[in-house]
Amino acid sequence: MDTILTVTELTQHIRSLLEGSFGFLWVTGEISNCRQPGSGHAYFTLKDETSQIRAVFFRQSLKNIGFKLEDGMNIVCRGRLTVYQQRGEYQLVLDAAEPRGIGALQMAFEQLKKKLSDEGLFDPLRKKKLPVLPRRIGVVTSPTGAAIRDILNITKRRFASVSILIAPVRVQGVEAPPEICEALSLLNSMSDVDVIIVTRGGGSLEDLFPFNDERVARAIAASVIPVVSAVGHEIDFTIADFVADLRAPTPSAAAELVVPSKTALSDAIGGLRERLIRGHRIRRDRLREKIIHLGERMPDPRRVIDDLRITVDDLSDSLADGMLGGVNARRTNLSHVFSLLRILNPATGIANKLLRRDALVKQMTASMRGLCDGAGKRMQKNMALLDMLSPLAVLRRGYGIVRQLPGGMIIRNINTVGVGDTIRVTVSSGALTAKITHTYPGEGEWKN
Helix, strand or coil, X not given: CCCCCCHHHHHHHHXXXXXXXXXXXXXXXXXXXXXXXXXXXXXXXXXXXXXXXXXXXXHHHHHCCCCCXXXXXEEEEEEEEEEECCCCEEEEEEEEEEECCCCHHHHHHHHHHHHHHHCCCCCHHHCCCCCCCCCEEEEEECCCCHHHHHHHHHHHHHCCCCEEEEEECCCCCCCHHHHHHHHHHHHHCCCCCCEEEEEECCCCCCCCHHHXXXXXXXXXXXXXXXXXXXXXXXXXXXXHHHHCCEECCCHHHHHHHHCCCHHHHHHHHHHHHHHHHHHHXXXXXXXXXXXXXXXXHCCXXXXXXXXXXXXXXXXXXXXXXXXXXXXXXXXXXXXXXXXXXXXXXXXXXXXXXXXXXXXXXXXXXXXXXXXXXXXXXXXXXXXXXXHHHCHHHHHHCCCCEEEEECCCEECCCHHHCCCCCEEEEEECCEEEEEECCCCCCCCCCCCC
16 A cells, blocks of 8 residues: 555556567457447457457558458467556557458459449449450550560551550559559540550569459450450459450450451351351352243233233223223213103293283383372372462461460460560461561451
8 A cells, every 4th residue: 555556647657668678469250249439440350269459450551451341350460569558448549450361462452343343343244245346455564574475466467557545654563553544544535546545564462452442343344445444464363454344365265356367357258248148149040940841830921912902802892892882872862862852842931921911010010100190190189289278378368377476376365465466477479577566466467
């Protein structure tokens, strides 16, 4: 009890003892509970059958291992032992790791292969066909390597007029993947490139690593021009081989697959020409035999024509007889119709109707004249009677019409006027105005 330590002091002592006792060490175990937050660091538990220890890969170290850490993976890792003071836990801070029983590059290869396969980049249905005879071939490779020399030699021997366009890149090292991607993009921008060969010679897995890069794989998959992958020797396989439209086991084989043999093409064309001529001759002979066979089966057209001429003459005679009989029958029928028409000729009836019309006109005229004369006499009689009854005739006989002024009312009773009233007297020859000076009730005519 002479010295009492705080938790922090105790933890610091333990940390000093551990870090001082252990330098860098190699540990093997199985990964579990692996997680990688947004910081990019990887945290997991390394365990065996009876024990476990926490471990961490910081982001920069994680980039250098070349494969992805997964739960259940057995690894051999290198790091230093330390204490995480905030929790009082000891852990491994790692800077290197390899899958146990398999190399890191091989693990990265397998992981990327599975990832791209799941995305469908290896699907045969998306692969494009190579042109039969390319005009220009784009080659993505090192300009100084043996691969380009092999391709040039094979192309010259098989079809010398085919053009080769070299897109020089590095095919080894960390600078290689970006250059390969850029070369593929450049060749895709050219309209006269018909096919692309991505190639390099053989080497170790580390040497072929640029062609196992995810960026290169996606650039090959995105190419609109067919791509042939010819990386390494026949036993070497890369991610580029699986993504490409066609894999060639060697650069020389790639040239043979892409460039047809001019001699073989000429021979093939000659063979096709011979087959075409032979087929044409066989078809011609068969048609000739068929024509001969049909000619033997067909009767002599001159005999057929003679028979048809006789038939035409018979039909002409029959037609003439039929037409003559028809004309005579129609002529007889026409005569009968004319007789009926003469009997039923409307001209006779029209003449009778005209005579009847004239008689009716004369009768109607006499009747109208009698009616008019009677009406005229009745009108004269009525006019005389009207004249007798006319007020003007009364006036002409010495009578007058007396009206009271103003107003013009006819005076029929002497009691309606008085002395001094003004009256208007109308006679046959005109009218006059007078003033009443005397009245004589009941006396009838005026007396002096």
